[in-house]
Amino acid sequence: MKFNLENKVAIITGGGSGIGKAISKTLAQQGALVHILELNIDNAKETQVEIEKEGGQAKIHQCNIAVQEEVRNTIGNILTEGTIDILVNNAGVAHVGNVENTLESDFDRVYNVNVKGAYNCIFNVIPHMKKTGGVILNMASVASSVAVPDRFAYSVSKGAILTMTYSVAKDYIDFGIRCNSISPARIHTPFVDGFLEKNYPGREAEMFERLSKTQPIGRMGKPEEVADLALFLCSDEAAFITGTDFPIDGGFIKLNG
Numbered sequence: 001m002k003f004n005l006e007n008k009v010a011i012i013t014g015g016g017s018g019i020g021k022a023i024s025k026t027l028a029q030q031g032a033l034v035h036i037l038e039l040n041i042d043n044a045k046e047t048q049v050e051i052e053k054e055g056g057q058a059k060i061h062q063c064n065i066a067v068q069e070e071v072r073n074t075i076g077n078i079l080t081e082g083t084i085d086i087l088v089n090n091a092g093v094a095h096v097g098n099v100e101n102t103l104e105s106d107f108d109r110v111y112n113v114n115v116k117g118a119y120n121c122i123f124n125v126i127p128h129m130k131k132t133g134g135v136i137l138n139m140a141s142v143a144s145s146v147a148v149p150d151r152f153a154y155s156v157s158k159g160a161i162l163t164m165t166y167s168v169a170k171d172y173i174d175f176g177i178r179c180n181s182i183s184p185a186r187i188h189t190p191f192v193d194g195f196l197e198k199n200y201p202g203r204e205a206e207m208f209e210r211l212s213k214t215q216p217i218g219r220m221g222k223p224e225e226v227a228d229l230a231l232f233l234c235s236d237e238a239a240f241i242t243g244t245d246f247p248i249d250g251g252f253i254k255l256n257g
């Protein structure tokens with residue numbers, strides 16, 4: 001079987017919703033033991049139940065990835081049970097606004113989760129992976145390389161994730177650690193529905209259509225489509241790939257304008 005993850009252990013942050021949930025389920029379907037690090041433990045539990053129903057294995061850990069001590073304790077506990085082969089830094093938060101209407105507190109919140117959260121996880125798995133080799137996959141965004149209008153703090157944070165990917169890939173290539181990132185355009189997740197409900201009450205359908213058309217292909221992506229790319233990059237079939245970003249964007253970066 002290609003893309004076989006039997007006997008592999010994966011950590012996925014933010015596996016309780018959207019893209020992280022799809023990645024958790026897909027990696028578990030291929031045989032990985034999946035550890036979900038989540039702020040929202042009820043949602044993580046739902047993912048766990050769905051994975052176990054399909055015959056997969058998942059463990060859940062309530063953990064705020066923005067807090068280094070919590071990440072250290074959680075990853076330390078996981079390591080007492082065995083190895084960690086795969087880390088998927090998926091959890092992220094967004095903010096709407098240009099530089100003028102981004103408060104210091106908004107900037108800090110986005111930075112602390114999207115940038116520091118990924119650093120905290122990498123910082124805590126690297127000593128182990130240096131001994132065993134491994135794969136790190138970061139969730140970037142089309143905003144990383146071309147920015148998205150009115151998403152100042154978010155675009156800044158996703159730019160940092162892209163260069164974090166390159167930096168880690170360079171520093172640890174000799175230890176058998178591969179590090180790549182995925183850059184999705186708009187993917188239809190609860191995150192998008194919540195955004196439309198909050199900002200466009202009563203006009204959700206119209207705005208959904210408009211957001212769909214920002215991808216030249218004419219629709220939003222599906223979490224499962226991102227998960228399939230994540231599976232490939234985490235598998236041994238991608239053994240020759242490191243230090244690379246993979247847009248999955250319906251033509252957003254190259255075909256718009």
Ligand SMILES: NC(=O)c1ccc[n+]([C@@H]2O[C@H](COP(=O)([O-])OP(=O)(O)OC[C@H]3O[C@@H](n4cnc5c(N)ncnc54)[C@H](O)[C@@H]3O)[C@@H](O)[C@H]2O)c1
Nearest residue numbers: 014016017018019039064065090091092141186187189191
């Ligand atoms: N949905 C999109 O259109 C899109 C596009 C490009 C990139 N992305 C990126 O993909 C990733 C997942 O996005 P999504 O749309 O699935 O989001 P989502 O909001 O549906 O899920 C994110 C999950 O992360 C968890 N989380 C948030 N902060 C956390 C923290 N501090 N510690 C632990 N868990 C935390 C949340 O509880 C939630 O379950 C994010 O990094 C996002 O920036 C999303």
